[in-house]
Structures are given as structure tokens and as C-alpha cells.
Amino acid sequence: MDDATTVIGSGEALRDEVAAWLKANWDPSVLTSAQGGRGEGYRAWIGKVVEARWAAPRWPVEWFGRGLSNEQARIVEREFARVGAPGTGQDRTQLYANTLLAKGTEALKAKLIGPILRGEIVMCLLYSEPGAGSDLAGVRTRAELDGDHYVVNGQKVWTSTAATADYGMLIARTNWDVPKHQGLSFFFLPMKQPGVDVRPLRQITDESHFNEVFLTDVIVPEENLLGPLNAGWGVLQTALAYERSVMGDNARGPRSGVAESTEEEPLIALAREAGVLADPVIRQEIAKAIAWRKLNALNNARAKSDLAQGTSSSIMSLGKLAMSRILHEEARVRTLILGAGSLLEGKDYPRAEDANFLTLNAYFTSIGGGTDQIQRNIIGERVLGLPKEPEVDRDVPFRQVRGN
Numbered sequence: 001m002d003d004a005t006t007v008i009g010s011g012e013a014l015r016d017e018v019a020a021w022l023k024a025n026w027d028p029s030v031l032t033s034a035q036g037g038r039g040e041g042y043r044a045w046i047g048k049v050v051e052a053r054w055a056a057p058r059w060p061v062e063w064f065g066r067g068l069s070n071e072q073a074r075i076v077e078r079e080f081a082r083v084g085a086p087g088t089g090q091d092r093t094q095l096y097a098n099t100l101l102a103k104g105t106e107a108l109k110a111k112l113i114g115p116i117l118r119g120e121i122v123m124c125l126l127y128s129e130p131g132a133g134s135d136l137a138g139v140r141t142r143a144e145l146d147g148d149h150y151v152v153n154g155q156k157v158w159t160s161t162a163a164t165a166d167y168g169m170l171i172a173r174t175n176w177d178v179p180k181h182q183g184l185s186f187f188f189l190p191m192k193q194p195g196v197d198v199r200p201l202r203q204i205t206d207e208s209h210f211n212e213v214f215l216t217d218v219i220v221p222e223e224n225l226l227g228p229l230n231a232g233w234g235v236l237q238t239a240l241a242y243e244r245s246v247m248g249d250n251a252r253g254p255r256s257g258v259a260e261s262t263e264e265e266p267l268i269a270l271a272r273e274a275g276v277l278a279d280p281v282i283r284q285e286i287a288k289a290i291a292w293r294k295l296n297a298l299n300n301a302r303a304k305s306d307l308a309q310g311t312s313s314s315i316m317s318l319g320k321l322a323m324s325r326i327l328h329e330e331a332r333v334r335t336l337i338l339g340a341g342s343l344l345e346g347k348d349y350p351r352a353e354d355a356n357f358l359t360l361n362a363y364f365t366s367i368g369g370g371t372d373q374i375q376r377n378i379i380g381e382r383v384l385g386l387p388k389e390p391e392v393d394r395d396v397p398f399r400q401v402r403g404n
């Protein structure tokens with residue numbers, strides 16, 4: 001890595017520095033390469049961004065950053081966005097690296113932060129279990145210390161990208177004699193080892209991104225524990241806040257591969273193409289969907305400025321819940337625009353295919369990372385200060401909770 005110095009001084013000097021670096025290094029053709037922008041050229045570019053310390057400029061200098069303020073880092077992000085270059089802003093959006101930086105041991109940070117930022121390793125989330133989803137504190141996967149490592153046994157489910165993952169962020173029970181939130185620990189579990197059995201699940205969209213993961217006598221080195229033993233619930237809150245802050249932003253778009261106009265708002269372009277742009281009801285529905293998206297962008301900007309490194313923000317829940325409603329609503333308006341034609345399916349009907357896919361895929365955001373109902377509970381309790389919902393097993397040692 002270069003001996004880059006922390007940028008101080010005026011925003012203008014910083015803007016000039018970023019612009020000059022981009023001018024010297026950015027080649028937009030990496031986004032249009034044969035592998036759809038995810039190939040070798042793309043990875044080499046991300047490596048360059050990391051090395052130049054633009055990937056996570058808010059982070060400390062010793063961890064790939066420049067120690068910039070939020071305001072300064074936004075200048076960097078704006079310059080990257082201006083030329084369409086990816087790779088910066090990982091200090092806001094990289095769930096795994098942010099969690100690791102905030103809570104990981106020095107040894108684990110030294111080993112994995114660089115490869116994660118450079119996209120060299122694939123990660124997954126080993127949270128949900130058949131008996132613990134919304135009530136994540138009820139997980140039954142166990143981790144037991146044995147010398148210098150933990151031995152993990154249990155089952156996880158709905159694990160996205162588990163089939164290719166190198167590491168999973170795992171929440172497991174390490175103490176059964178205390179109430180459920182107090183006996184959990186948080187680990188980086190190496191996935192490529194005997195005892196990790198990954199079985200794909202078929203989704204409603206006919207894809208298989210999810211998996212069941214069976215863990216039998218799986219080994220996790222002690223240095224892969226994040227935060228203190230039995231304090232995993234707090235680490236999980238940090239990780240969940242990062243996940244929720246980017247879930248809506250990462251939602252997939254149409255999948256038919258037949259390009260849509262990029263000249264105007266996608267719903268307006270679709271209505272124009274379908275010949276219904278003059279229909280007053282459709283115009284009203286499109287206007288409402290666009291207004292929701294714009295409003296949410298403003299709220300997200302507010303939430304992100306609230307999220308300092310290593311903390312969680314309840315305002316994030318508003319953004320994720322809003323994005324879930326927006327995705328369902330936009331898919332509904334697409335269907336309205338296409339009318340009966342949206343009942344068609346397959347490659348000969350790409351617009352219908354996209355409307356149907358987006359309708360089904362909208363559930364990704366309204367279930368994954370915490371359901372809409374759970375987001376409402378969080379907003380009610382932590383933002384609005386309403387009374388907490390009753391939880392009869394909250395103070396009972398987990399071993400005595402019914403079902404164990």
C-alpha cells in the first residue's frame with residue numbers, strides 16, 4: 001500500500017485530489033467487460049481503489065482509510081459518482097468489513113479486512129435457523145470452547161451465497177444458563193472445511209440463492225470471535241444496522257436482460273412504451289411511486305449521517321421499511337401499466353417477465369434482514385418510544401425456555 005497521507009484542508013483541495021486520481025486511473029471500460037463488470041478488470045480496479053485508500057476513506061489510516069469526516073468522505077463519493085466509478089463508500093456499505101473493523105480481534109482484522117474490501121473473499125450470514133428468525137436471540141446452534149478453538153454444531157437456514165462463501169458471520173449459543181440475549185457469541189466461521197454441509201433451496205423466483213447449512217463439529221479458531229464471549233447480541237445489532245442500511249439500495253432490478261430506457265424514470269419509460277402514459281390513473285400511480293422513492297432517498301441521507309462507525313441507528317429501520325413498500329408498489333404499478341399482458345411469462349415477453357420477477361422479488365426486502373413487522377416493532381419501540389411488546393422468555397435462563 002502507498003504511503004498515502006490523511007487529507008486535510010479545504011473540500012476543494014480534496015475534490016481536486018480525487019478528481020486528479022480518477023482522471024489518471026479510472027477506465028470506464030471495466031464496467032462493460034465480458035463478465036458484466038464483475039470480471040478481472042473490475043477486481044483489479046477495486047484493488048487499486050483500496051490501495052489508494054479511497055475504498056473506506058472514513059476509516060483510520062492504519063486500516064486502509066484516511067480518517068476523513070463524513071462530510072469529506074461524501075466529497076470523495078460524489079467525485080466517484082460523477083465519473084461512474086465504483087469502489088468507494090465501503091465504510092458505509094460493506095457490512096462484513098465494517099462489523100469486523102468495529103468488533104474483530106487485531107489478528108482477524110489483519111487477515112481479512114483487506115481481502116474483504118478487495119472483494120477477494122465471499123461472505124455469508126449464518127443467523128436464521130428453522131426455529132429462530134424474527135426471534136434471533138432464540139438460536140440453538142451451539143459453540144463450545146475446546147482448547148484454542150470453538151466446536152460448532154447446529155443448523156442454519158435461508159443462508160444466501162453459502163454455496164460459494166469462504167466465511168460466514170455466525171451467531172451461536174455459548175451459554176445456556178443465562179437469558180437468551182446474554183448467552184450468544186458472534187464468530188467468523190470458515191466455510192470451506194469438513195462438517196459444513198450446504199444444501200440449496202428453490203425460491204419462488206425459480207432461483208437458488210438460499211441454502212440450508214448443516215454444521216457438524218465445525219472448527220472456529222478462538223481469534224475469530226468478534227466482541228467478548230457471550231456479548232454476541234451487541235455485535236449482531238451493529239451488523240444488522242449495516243445490513244438494513246443497504247438492503248434496499250442493493251435490491252435487484254429487472255432480470256430479462258432486455259434493456260429499458262435510461263433517459264427517464266423507468267416507470268415513465270415503460271408507460272410510454274406501452275402507450276398508456278396519457279392515462280390519468282396511471283400517471284397518478286407513477287407520480288406516487290416516484291415521490292416515495294425521492295422521499296426515501298432524503299430520509300436515507302439523514303439516517304446515514306447518523307450512523308457513526310461501530311454504532312447502530314434506529315432511523316435505518318425507516319429506510320428499509322420504506323424501500324420494501326416502494327419495491328412492492330413499483331412492481332404493482334408495472335403490472336398496472338402492462339394490464340392483462342403482465343399475465344404472460346418467458347423470454348418473448350420481457351416486460352411481463354420483469355414485472356412478475358420484481359413482484360416476487362420484492363419480498364426479498366420485506367423479509368430478509370428482518371421482516372416489515374419487525375421493523376415496525378423497532379420503530380415503535382426505539383424511535384417512537386412506545387411500550388415494548390411482551391416477551392415472556394426474556395429473563396428466563398435459555399435452558400429452561402419451553403422447547404429446549
Ligand SMILES: Cc1cc2nc3c(=O)[nH]c(=O)nc-3n(C[C@H](O)[C@H](O)[C@H](O)COP(=O)(O)OP(=O)(O)OC[C@H]3O[C@@H](n4cnc5c(N)ncnc54)[C@H](O)[C@@H]3O)c2cc1C
Pocket residue numbers: 124125126127128129130132133134135156157158159160161363364365367368369370371372373374377389
Ligand atoms: C431474500 C432473503 C435473504 C435472506 N438471507 C439470509 C441470510 O443470508 N442469512 C440468514 O441467516 N437469514 C437470511 N434470511 C432469513 C431472514 O432473516 C428471515 O426469514 C427473517 O428474519 C424472518 O424469519 P422467519 O423466516 O423465521 O420468520 P418468522 O420469524 O417465523 O416470522 C413469520 C411471520 O411472523 C411475523 N412475526 C414474527 N415475530 C413477530 C413479532 N414479534 N411481531 C410481529 N410480527 C412477527 C413475521 O413478520 C413474519 O411475517 C433471508 C431471507 C430472505 C427473504
